[in-house]
Amino acid sequence: MARFNALSLLKHSLTGHKNWPEQWPEAQPRAEYDVVIVGAGGHGLGAAYYLAKQHGITNVAVIDKGWLGGGNTGRNTTIIRSNYLYDESARLYDHSVDLWEDLSQELNYNVMYSKRGVLMLAHTVHDVQSFKRHIHSNRLNGVDNRWLTAGECKEYCPPLNISPKARYPVVGGALQERAGTARHDAVAWGYARAAAARGVDIIQNCPVTAIRRGPDGRVTGVDTAKGFIRAKKVAVSAAGHTSVVMETAGVRLPLESFPLQALVSEPVKPIFPCVAMSNAVHAYISQSDKGELVIGSGTDQYTSYSQRGGLPLIEHTIAAITEIFPIFSRMRMLRKWGGIVDVTPDRSPIIAKTPVPGLYVNCGWGTGGFKATPGSAHVFAWTIARDEPHPINAPFTIERFRTGRLIDEAAAAAVAH
Amino acid sequence: MNKLVSSFTAAPLPQGAVARVSLAAPVARLVLRARGDLAALNAALGVTLPSVVGHRAGAGEIEVLCLGPDEWMLHLPPGQVGAVSASCAALMGSHPHSLVDVSGREVTLEIDGPRAAELLTLGCARDVEAIPVGQGRRTAFDNVTVILWRDGPAAFRLDVWNSFAPHVAGLLETGCRELAAEAA
Amino acid sequence: MLLIHCPYCDETLPEVEFTYAGQAHVVRAADPASQSDEEWENFLYIRSNPKGPHYERWRHLHGCGRFFNAVRDTISDRFLTTYKAGAPRPELSSLLGDRT
Amino acid sequence: MKSCRVPGRGRVDASRPVTFTFDGRRYGGVAGDTVASALLANGVHLMGRSFKYHRPRGPVSAGSEEPNALVGTRRGPGRFEPNTRATVQEIWDGLEVTSQNRFPSLSFDLGAVNDAGYMLFSAGFYYKTFMWPRGFWDKVYEPFIRRAAGLGASPTEEDPDSYASRNLHCDVLIVGAGPAGLAAARAAAVEGLRVVLVDENAEAGGTLLSEPHLQIDGRPVWDWLASELSVLKALGVRIMTRTTAIGYYHQNMVGLVEKLTDHLPALPADTPRERLWRVRAGWVVLAQGAIEKPLVFNGNDRPGVMLAGAAQTYLNRYGVRVGDRPVVLTSHDSAWFAAFDLQGAGARVQAIVDTRPSVREDLLHEARALGIPVKLGHTATASSGRLRVKSLRVNPVQGGRVGAPVTIACDAVLMSGGWTPSLHLFSHTQGKLAWDEEQTTFLPAETREDCVIAGAGRGLWGVQAALEDGAARGRGVAAALGKDSTARAPRVQGDRTGTGITQIELPTDLNAGRAKAFVDYQNDVTAKDLRLAVREGMHSIEHVKRYTTNGMATDQGKLSNINGLNIAADALGRPQPQVGLTTFRPPYTPTTFGALANYHRGDHFELTRKTPIDAWAEAQGAAFEPVGQWRRAWYFPRPGEDMEAAVRRECAAVRGSVGIFDASTLGKIEVVGPDAVTFMERMYTNPWAKLGVGRCRYGLLLGDDGFIRDDGVIGRLAPDRFHVTTTTGGAARVLNMMEDYLQTEWPDLNVWLTSTTEQWSTVALNGPNAAKLLAPLVEGVDLTEEAFPHMSCAECTVAGLPARLFRVSFTGEIGFEVNVPSPMAMQLWERLWQEGQRYGITAYGTETMHVLRAEKGYIIVGQDTDGTVTPYDAGMGWAVGKSKPDFVGKRGLARPDLVAKNRRHLVGLLTQDGSRLEEGAQIVFDPDQPIPMTMVGHVTSSYHSEAVGQPIALALVEGGQDRMGQTVHIPMPDRTIAATITGTVFVDPENTRLKI
Numbered sequence A: 001m002a003r004f005n006a007l008s009l010l011k012h013s014l015t016g017h018k019n020w021p022e023q024w025p026e027a028q029p030r031a032e033y034d035v036v037i038v039g040a041g042g043h044g045l046g047a048a049y050y051l052a053k054q055h056g057i058t059n060v061a062v063i064d065k066g067w068l069g070g071g072n073t074g075r076n077t078t079i080i081r082s083n084y085l086y087d088e089s090a091r092l093y094d095h096s097v098d099l100w101e102d103l104s105q106e107l108n109y110n111v112m113y114s115k116r117g118v119l120m121l122a123h124t125v126h127d128v129q130s131f132k133r134h135i136h137s138n139r140l141n142g143v144d145n146r147w148l149t150a151g152e153c154k155e156y157c158p159p160l161n162i163s164p165k166a167r168y169p170v171v172g173g174a175l176q177e178r179a180g181t182a183r184h185d186a187v188a189w190g191y192a193r194a195a196a197a198r199g200v201d202i203i204q205n206c207p208v209t210a211i212r213r214g215p216d217g218r219v220t221g222v223d224t225a226k227g228f229i230r231a232k233k234v235a236v237s238a239a240g241h242t243s244v245v246m247e248t249a250g251v252r253l254p255l256e257s258f259p260l261q262a263l264v265s266e267p268v269k270p271i272f273p274c275v276a277m278s279n280a281v282h283a284y285i286s287q288s289d290k291g292e293l294v295i296g297s298g299t300d301q302y303t304s305y306s307q308r309g310g311l312p313l314i315e316h317t318i319a320a321i322t323e324i325f326p327i328f329s330r331m332r333m334l335r336k337w338g339g340i341v342d343v344t345p346d347r348s349p350i351i352a353k354t355p356v357p358g359l360y361v362n363c364g365w366g367t368g369g370f371k372a373t374p375g376s377a378h379v380f381a382w383t384i385a386r387d388e389p390h391p392i393n394a395p396f397t398i399e400r401f402r403t404g405r406l407i408d409e410a411a412a413a414a415v416a417h
Numbered sequence B: 001m002n003k004l005v006s007s008f009t010a011a012p013l014p015q016g017a018v019a020r021v022s023l024a025a026p027v028a029r030l031v032l033r034a035r036g037d038l039a040a041l042n043a044a045l046g047v048t049l050p051s052v053v054g055h056r057a058g059a060g061e062i063e064v065l066c067l068g069p070d071e072w073m074l075h076l077p078p079g080q081v082g083a084v085s086a087s088c089a090a091l092m093g094s095h096p097h098s099l100v101d102v103s104g105r106e107v108t109l110e111i112d113g114p115r116a117a118e119l120l121t122l123g124c125a126r127d128v129e130a131i132p133v134g135q136g137r138r139t140a141f142d143n144v145t146v147i148l149w150r151d152g153p154a155a156f157r158l159d160v161w162n163s164f165a166p167h168v169a170g171l172l173e174t175g176c177r178e179l180a181a182e183a184a
Numbered sequence C: 001m002l003l004i005h006c007p008y009c010d011e012t013l014p015e016v017e018f019t020y021a022g023q024a025h026v027v028r029a030a031d032p033a034s035q036s037d038e039e040w041e042n043f044l045y046i047r048s049n050p051k052g053p054h055y056e057r058w059r060h061l062h063g064c065g066r067f068f069n070a071v072r073d074t075i076s077d078r079f080l081t082t083y084k085a086g087a088p089r090p091e092l093s094s095l096l097g098d099r100t
Numbered sequence D: 001m002k003s004c005r006v007p008g009r010g011r012v013d014a015s016r017p018v019t020f021t022f023d024g025r026r027y028g029g030v031a032g033d034t035v036a037s038a039l040l041a042n043g044v045h046l047m048g049r050s051f052k053y054h055r056p057r058g059p060v061s062a063g064s065e066e067p068n069a070l071v072g073t074r075r076g077p078g079r080f081e082p083n084t085r086a087t088v089q090e091i092w093d094g095l096e097v098t099s100q101n102r103f104p105s106l107s108f109d110l111g112a113v114n115d116a117g118y119m120l121f122s123a124g125f126y127y128k129t130f131m132w133p134r135g136f137w138d139k140v141y142e143p144f145i146r147r148a149a150g151l152g153a154s155p156t157e158e159d160p161d162s163y164a165s166r167n168l169h170c171d172v173l174i175v176g177a178g179p180a181g182l183a184a185a186r187a188a189a190v191e192g193l194r195v196v197l198v199d200e201n202a203e204a205g206g207t208l209l210s211e212p213h214l215q216i217d218g219r220p221v222w223d224w225l226a227s228e229l230s231v232l233k234a235l236g237v238r239i240m241t242r243t244t245a246i247g248y249y250h251q252n253m254v255g256l257v258e259k260l261t262d263h264l265p266a267l268p269a270d271t272p273r274e275r276l277w278r279v280r281a282g283w284v285v286l287a288q289g290a291i292e293k294p295l296v297f298n299g300n301d302r303p304g305v306m307l308a309g310a311a312q313t314y315l316n317r318y319g320v321r322v323g324d325r326p327v328v329l330t331s332h333d334s335a336w337f338a339a340f341d342l343q344g345a346g347a348r349v350q351a352i353v354d355t356r357p358s359v360r361e362d363l364l365h366e367a368r369a370l371g372i373p374v375k376l377g378h379t380a381t382a383s384s385g386r387l388r389v390k391s392l393r394v395n396p397v398q399g400g401r402v403g404a405p406v407t408i409a410c411d412a413v414l415m416s417g418g419w420t421p422s423l424h425l426f427s428h429t430q431g432k433l434a435w436d437e438e439q440t441t442f443l444p445a446e447t448r449e450d451c452v453i454a455g456a457g458r459g460l461w462g463v464q465a466a467l468e469d470g471a472a473r474g475r476g477v478a479a480a481l482g483k484d485s486t487a488r489a490p491r492v493q494g495d496r497t498g499t500g501i502t503q504i505e506l507p508t509d510l511n512a513g514r515a516k517a518f519v520d521y522q523n524d525v526t527a528k529d530l531r532l533a534v535r536e537g538m539h540s541i542e543h544v545k546r547y548t549t550n551g552m553a554t555d556q557g558k559l560s561n562i563n564g565l566n567i568a569a570d571a572l573g574r575p576q577p578q579v580g581l582t583t584f585r586p587p588y589t590p591t592t593f594g595a596l597a598n599y600h601r602g603d604h605f606e607l608t609r610k611t612p613i614d615a616w617a618e619a620q621g622a623a624f625e626p627v628g629q630w631r632r633a634w635y636f637p638r639p640g641e642d643m644e645a646a647v648r649r650e651c652a653a654v655r656g657s658v659g660i661f662d663a664s665t666l667g668k669i670e671v672v673g674p675d676a677v678t679f680m681e682r683m684y685t686n687p688w689a690k691l692g693v694g695r696c697r698y699g700l701l702l703g704d705d706g707f708i709r710d711d712g713v714i715g716r717l718a719p720d721r722f723h724v725t726t727t728t729g730g731a732a733r734v735l736n737m738m739e740d741y742l743q744t745e746w747p748d749l750n751v752w753l754t755s756t757t758e759q760w761s762t763v764a765l766n767g768p769n770a771a772k773l774l775a776p777l778v779e780g781v782d783l784t785e786e787a788f789p790h791m792s793c794a795e796c797t798v799a800g801l802p803a804r805l806f807r808v809s810f811t812g813e814i815g816f817e818v819n820v821p822s823p824m825a826m827q828l829w830e831r832l833w834q835e836g837q838r839y840g841i842t843a844y845g846t847e848t849m850h851v852l853r854a855e856k857g858y859i860i861v862g863q864d865t866d867g868t869v870t871p872y873d874a875g876m877g878w879a880v881g882k883s884k885p886d887f888v889g890k891r892g893l894a895r896p897d898l899v900a901k902n903r904r905h906l907v908g909l910l911t912q913d914g915s916r917l918e919e920g921a922q923i924v925f926d927p928d929q930p931i932p933m934t935m936v937g938h939v940t941s942s943y944h945s946e947a948v949g950q951p952i953a954l955a956l957v958e959g960g961q962d963r964m965g966q967t968v969h970i971p972m973p974d975r976t977i978a979a980t981i982t983g984t985v986f987v988d989p990e991n992t993r994l995k996i
């Protein structure tokens, strides 16, 4: 892998950038792999990278129906944080944040992890109770998260309206300083490049149409638009499409797929220093390094694979943003888009073996799996390689829905992203 | 925005040349639920319950709107509630139904003027013009459930629960002012 | 914003009058006590989530208040049909027409 | 100042001068001008700076597709907006315009050093660097990158303007009022079809406004246009100008934004700045026209280089000659007409440079006749001029070889690379595109929506063709709606049609690797960047877009997408249809947040529900708290009291004498019918069959997963009638859940549900004197322990008002809830208040209610439970009817984890040092363990208790019910607090105080 650094950039600029190598080759499928990963999002590409790097398994293909990173990895609002309530979640997401810290160097690709702080706004007594519960739990779990008064919130995030007369007055907030954002596309590209450099095949524009199983029930490979590909193990991280893919192996999951919309404003000079989230009104906002305000919305009410989304939801999201940040009323929306997110009943992911031998699944990230990309990919690779979960993902089983042992972050606090 | 808080004192409402909003006089309201053969209930009420959602019927001072396949809203003079309730109650054994007095639950706003229908488009996503005169619908006005009665081409009534009325009236007031400015 | 035909009101109306109510024809067993943990898990959580025609429920919340069933294509979001609760589940072939 | 206004040309009103400022300097324009046309009329081309390299830029277009001429506009305090397209903003007296993304000034900008470092800042350069030294990212690199962000500056003040919205239903919506749209409107406006015609421009007409030489039906085009518009109005067509169709949503819902005041010198009263229209149309006709493509060559971005069609529009519509000595550079016939028009308006066109080796004879003929030099088979390889183009370097191309250059001095370059249909809204429908090899462009193909495309939007050339196509589409749509339309298109004279070829970057004799041939002007994406992206493995057009940011600027690729595609396809060696376009998404042009939020601001952002007592509480100075949509009186501070003091006093008053509380927000559902009891048995955990008429019972509602969802007291008013109460926040949810089970699972039950939340307002009286106060006012019930014991209910008269009286207590004191019809609630309240004076009656709020109930161990669903708590966890196994065959949640409760040992149980906590715990604080058994600690629960409720004499708390603790008396620890940041586990009832466990 050709190194990326300032010197190489300078060197190439002298030759008109004519000699940069491809970041990943356009691979065609081979007949057989040790592991086939379905879905070249951050999670799938990351798992391939860690399989190769940490488990020495390099005969791996990552197969995507479209272009790599074109799923939710390429369309999310990039909020990264780990201040989750339950021990299981805190461990998983904090593991991920640990990996984020060094990801650019690890991959030799600047993913621009920006620790600008995530501020979650409290508007009611109930919010305060819930956020304090998170803060105390995080502290005892070694996860940073602290309480700010309304005044401190304003100081941290000057565009904030903290008038007590607001319909949803800000009464305080929970701040995780090491939280922030990253360049979403760079995460997919960085993992793809680093995985490809270790021998992983990345096969794009190749929908997986079925998972095949042998007479003993074990997976034997995948049917794809480019033919059958034999595989000793198949790992699915197809986000919104997971149910569709898993159904072909006879595995039914507790998932529903919903459209989730996001939007950006026209770019402006730096005005918004952090990430702010208000679950009470469903508004998530940060400013990208290019200058757009990046704004997240809620899911549409019905399941869908259409990536289209409705206007009323956008109206509501924008109303929420202008309610909390009234100075943005004259800003303009530049573009809105949608992704398809797979949601579990407890809003926590599944990273696990399945009842089918040789078949693994990483799904159910709903509206908030970008932040988990490195951590989840890392433990998923472990699970695939060793055929047993890493201690961090051991609680995120499929069985929990049968026993009732949910990891119900949603019920605990109605917190998204 | 505090105007209609207790909802029962007629507050000044917008009076524009093109659309007006006013508070209707109090009326008794009963929600009737029943299914199957309605003949006995019709007889007890003295009015034939319409069976198509959105259709209305009236007899004497009773006005009925069919809200759902087994649901009707009755408007009647407050003095008649006792008698109507009693005659229905007598049928409970033979004709199971539910009659609930909700007279105090909501208020009625009257909306008229040449651009009354357009005023309603501020909050109604459905095609208001398409509701035939003499019919009514339960619908949503800016996400608030309301019952909309169409009394004439440019005359409507809107039943709104008390606590939602200030919001609805506030939007209508804004709309009246906008329409007046547009017409000017 | 979708347009939805309410089979009770017999009108096609904007989505804002309706609420989505999940997959249809998920039957709650007559005798839940007889259900295994797996069966109860299926009832509570396991959903078909298809890409394509989906049997689902809606409620005409701001209208007649009825829950009803629908078949909607989750790729296009188009409704193939809506029908009253309790009505038999329409065959897909009858909805999609002859595609040969 | 130099004037480039051409007398007698254009539709602007020369007799109405308008003055505005640009970067503080005053300029004159005339009514009808945009900022761009007015500045151009003053000879000013330099209007902006590009994003990355800060290159000086002028307008390249005359419409909403403009990427370069973005400015800030201001109208006094609070009314500033960045990134306004100068080509769209109309001028008015006093408008303040400022340039952006420059320091210290537009003509001298320090940021332009980036331009010098051009070779370093190649596509995606930031992914390759800024990684070392490791610690520099946070401190040095990122702050540096972030400072470079953005174009204009964000507004910093609250917006004083208002915004509006309406819904609109029509049979036919036509987007675009050019010839195609006008003709479609005429054809569709038959037999009462409701037709709406919208155009983003200040006036309808589209291209017709730029083609004054035409004759239609024998009349000068503008006369025809005026009369056609009045005919359409007379036919009932709703014509909306300054109205942009921003997005095409499901099932023919189209969002429009109408600009109402941005063009006015004075703001009219009661008029919103913008209005969002949600249009639902039976059919949609997209007649959006086509957008001209720039040519991609080294130096194609200097001020003065603009689209030929734009120059024509500036001349013919605004009466402005954009250059005295223009060069026309084209690969398409249409630019020749621009050359002719400018020449005819007094310009001296220096040359028409066409990349094609041959062109139509009539064009050559006319050029010759007008004395315009022509260079066929030429390329452009460079331009010069810093703040305005000074010359164009052109070379002949023969057999693919670029010959010797000549330099043509000029003051404008008018370019055309051909046209591309406006596919944006069509693409929003997820409609399929088809590649048209002849025009080398995508054309609209299939869509699932009821939508047709007319005119230039589907690749048709010429006004006649547009009119005919519009009329045909209009007739088709009318036919689809069951109407017969016979409208025919009028005849056009003087129509100028043309063809052309598509170019990728123009061939050059210079080092292509160093060329600044821009594809996306605003984002400074060059052809070289696109090729680099492909070379680096970005083989999907979506990757190319994201790696280079091509098409991601505020024009959303209107000018750059098709050029970008052609270049990428060339680099990939694949045909364009295999490469494909990136997705167009809403909005069509950037849309203000204000319009999208419209009415939902301030009080209307989310409505606030208030009870009939609310005004009284407000008058008393109550503090309020939001609960769901409601606002409730939180506490009633007296002068000088803080919350704690007020609550302490209110608590004492209730326990000491009597308190009055507004409980009107409680949800209420009337359950009526012969099967009412069966229904209640199935919904709630509790048994109901044996509950006598006139009695009430606490009910617990679970989900089918076994977890607590809601609770409330339920009274049986008659064998077949229950008065159910729910939590304030749960009312709608519970009713929905009940309807769901009733309609879906048990449709055979003869029972009906009616919400009576707002029928009844509820006034609660609690305290040892409650019965004494109330008894004299009650008729029909004897308020004695024997006749009306705790948990009784009755219909009666209170203070002369019809009432439903419940004897219940959420405080542990003798308690009554008096329900009266809402209109009478204030009357009741005032009477009780007056009668209560002799007992020192005290109004209390939700906080006191919370304290008093916690002292009795009553839970608040949502505070002491959180969606993971079962009745057994909450210590309420007593409320579960174990012998019932089924109820909602029964099976769920039997799942393995819900019957597991060591679940978290609700218990009481008393701190050993008497300090008050913080709600949400976490609990551990072993305080000395390292982090991460093993947590075993958390504090759910915590208050100072006047009655207990120390703070009390409720908490969920692992196995808590088996740990009575044990010590747990609550580690806080500064210290660890020890607490003893107790039962949940802190006051009067025997309930002696409930007795009258």
Ligand SMILES: Cc1cc2nc3c(=O)[nH]c(=O)nc-3n(C[C@H](O)[C@H](O)[C@H](O)COP(=O)(O)OP(=O)(O)OC[C@H]3O[C@@H](n4cnc5c(N)ncnc54)[C@H](O)[C@@H]3O)c2cc1C
Residues within 6 Å of the ligand: A038, A039, A040, A041, A042, A043, A044, A063, A064, A065, A066, A067, A068, A069, A070, A071, A072, A073, A074, A075, A076, A077, A078, A079, A080, A206, A207, A208, A209, A237, A238, A239, A240, A241, A242, A245, A260, A261, A262, A296, A338, A339, A340, A341, A365, A366, A367, A368, A369, A370, A371, A372, A417
């Ligand atoms: C609008 C939006 C905002 C969000 N905001 C945030 C946020 O702020 N913070 C956060 O942490 N998370 C956020 N998320 C969630 C986050 O984006 C996802 O959880 C995460 O990116 C999932 O990554 P993934 O790799 O699992 O899935 P994806 O990136 O979606 O990758 C799955 C891949 O599988 C491929 N695939 C599917 N089916 C097949 C098939 N049959 N054959 C082959 N390939 C297939 C898809 O093409 C896709 O590329 C947001 C999501 C959206 C949509």
Ligand SMILES: NC(=O)c1ccc[n+]([C@@H]2O[C@H](COP(=O)([O-])OP(=O)(O)OC[C@H]3O[C@@H](n4cnc5c(N)ncnc54)[C@H](O)[C@@H]3O)[C@@H](O)[C@H]2O)c1
Residues within 6 Å of the ligand: D175, D176, D177, D178, D179, D180, D181, D198, D199, D200, D201, D205, D206, D207, D208, D243, D244, D245, D246, D287, D288, D289, D290, D291, D419, D420, D421, D422, D425, D454, D455, D456, D457, D459, D460, D461, D462, D463, D466, D496, D588
């Ligand atoms: N086929 C071609 O490539 C081509 C190229 C250039 C010009 N033309 C000429 O264009 C004319 C065709 O007329 P036409 O009616 O098809 O197009 P037109 O350009 O005359 O009219 C389209 C109108 O739609 C408006 N519009 C576009 N998007 C909009 C939106 N989202 N919301 C509101 N308004 C919007 C435009 O501002 C314009 O006023 C003929 O004169 C033809 O010669 C054709």
Ligand SMILES: Cc1cc2nc3c(=O)[nH]c(=O)nc-3n(C[C@H](O)[C@H](O)[C@H](O)COP(=O)(O)O)c2cc1C
Residues within 6 Å of the ligand: A074, A075, A076, A077, A078, A184, A264, A288, A290, A292, A294, A334, A335, A336, A337, A338, D551, D552, D553, D556, D582, D583, D585
């Ligand atoms: C964090 C983030 C920032 C974005 N910024 C821009 C932007 O500045 N301009 C733009 O046109 N699109 C921007 N997009 C949106 C993408 O163009 C695109 O809409 C998104 O990746 C979804 O892909 P699709 O619209 O092609 O389906 C951004 C997306 C994300 C996730």
Ligand SMILES: [Zn+2]
Residues within 6 Å of the ligand: C006, C007, C008, C009, C010, C060, C063, C064, C065, C066
């Ligand atoms: Zn209905």
